[in-house]
């Protein structure tokens with residue numbers, strides 16, 4: 001059976017389609033489902049300036065207030081003013097180690113819901129599905145929660161707790177799925193739906209559609225009566241949905257589209273010769289799989305791990321745990337302040353501190369105390385050969401060659417925006433470069449998160465430069481507020 005929203009979109013475009021069902025899409029769906037945040041009576045925010053502003057019009061929901069005014073002067077670990085604002089309202093003094101309750105009260109006002117559909121390749125939870133379940137978050141566990149359902153409350157109901165204030169990826173995925181069910185959002189979610197194309201159509205172009213195109217094998221009908229928005233245009237979203245009955249194409253139409261597809265779908269490649277060889281992998285899960293299948297072990301040639309981020313560190317810890325010999329190659333100096341390990345407090349992240357110590361103490365030619373691990377700082381990979389050799393080079397150009405059993409290139413990831421024309425580059429801050437969460441996010445208005453290049457198109461989460469779950473929620477506030485205004489201007 002087709003999803004009810006897909007059926008409805010055949011008659012007229014939906015007000016909103018969200019692509020991506022990770023924390024960003026879930027949080028936005030909650031707000032669009034008529035869950036409206038107000039300042040809780042008798043609450044006192046520790047930031048006295050913000051408190052004074054919140055007292056001005058307490059009867060007006062935060063979604064309808066001027067977020068630019070409210071967020072003015074807020075500072076914190078995000079460069080997005082709305083992300084700082086929403087975070088300050090949800091977790092008032094968390095950066096000072098406090099556990100004050102949110103100053104928000106959530107009212108369910110179904111008459112203010114904005115009909116929407118959330119499309120996602122997998123089950124709700126996003127990138128957390130591809131992270132090994134036992135892995136601990138970098139962030140404090142509390143910061144992984146979504147509005148109006150504290151993560152730690154859910155965890156204590158499950159009779160589990162944080163370790164060192166951190167949560168496991170497995171618990172986080174379960175919490176997000178529970179959140180979708182508990183908050184009654186399931187009816188808006190279509191899982192197993194891979195979006196392959198988003199196109200803007202104008203009324204003129206589409207005015208010829210008015211009936212089902214008999215040549216079209218897709219499950220969808222062309223819209224019959226398309227309401228005109230400000231520009232007389234709307235979006236067509238195409239893809240494939242996989243159900244128990246198999247895979248079918250679909251098309252859905254929307255006045256607004258939110259891109260919430262994250263930036264973890266395409267692992268980065270080194271771009272060196274031989275990288276496509278079957279023993280060279282680009283994910284941590286490939287290492288787990290190889291160990292499970294006994295493709296690597298204590299007696300095999302060392303595995304090669306490339307990269308000096310947290311995923312590479314997780315791979316080293318995993319290999320160390322399984323007694324698998326490792327050669328670790330990375331480009332930076334071990335004491336480079338930009339290296340993530342030099343930024344993490346030792347007490348909170350003992351395991352990453354251990355990896356950093358190994359990286360420092362185990363550099364050739366002075367083998368240190370950790371057997372089975374060799375660190376090659378300031379090296380880069382030249383090539384891989386078919387007979388499982390890797391050639392590396394140091395900064396002065398000296399080459400080494402080493403037998404390896406497998407290689408794991410763990411140097412970050414990029415968004416996969418192949419469903420947009422020009423891979424979404426036309427929407428980026430620098431339209432000449434690929435979209436990247438850190439260097440070149442999608443160019444959005446900071447208070448609405450609407451694309452500055454394409455009206456009706458929004459982006460949130462790492463695609464819009466918000467890299468932590470704690471801050472992706474600000475994008476949801478901004479988008480919901482903008483969409484509510486639009487819907488009020490053009491009631492159906």
Ligand SMILES: Cc1cc2nc3c(=O)[nH]c(=O)nc-3n(C[C@H](O)[C@H](O)[C@H](O)COP(=O)(O)OP(=O)(O)OC[C@H]3O[C@@H](n4cnc5c(N)ncnc54)[C@H](O)[C@@H]3O)c2cc1C
Nearest residue numbers: 020022023024121126127137138139195262461467468469
């Ligand atoms: C190893 C690792 C550790 C992390 N640790 C932390 C941490 O400690 N704290 C923290 O705050 N953040 C952490 N993050 C970042 C966190 O995962 C992201 O901030 C968050 O998941 C972003 O949410 P999102 O919903 O925007 O995107 P995602 O979670 O990436 O979800 C997007 C979803 O959209 C799907 N999708 C993509 N393309 C399509 C398509 N064409 N059609 C349909 N669906 C599509 C994707 O498969 C994915 O399921 C970590 C990330 C990784 C990879």
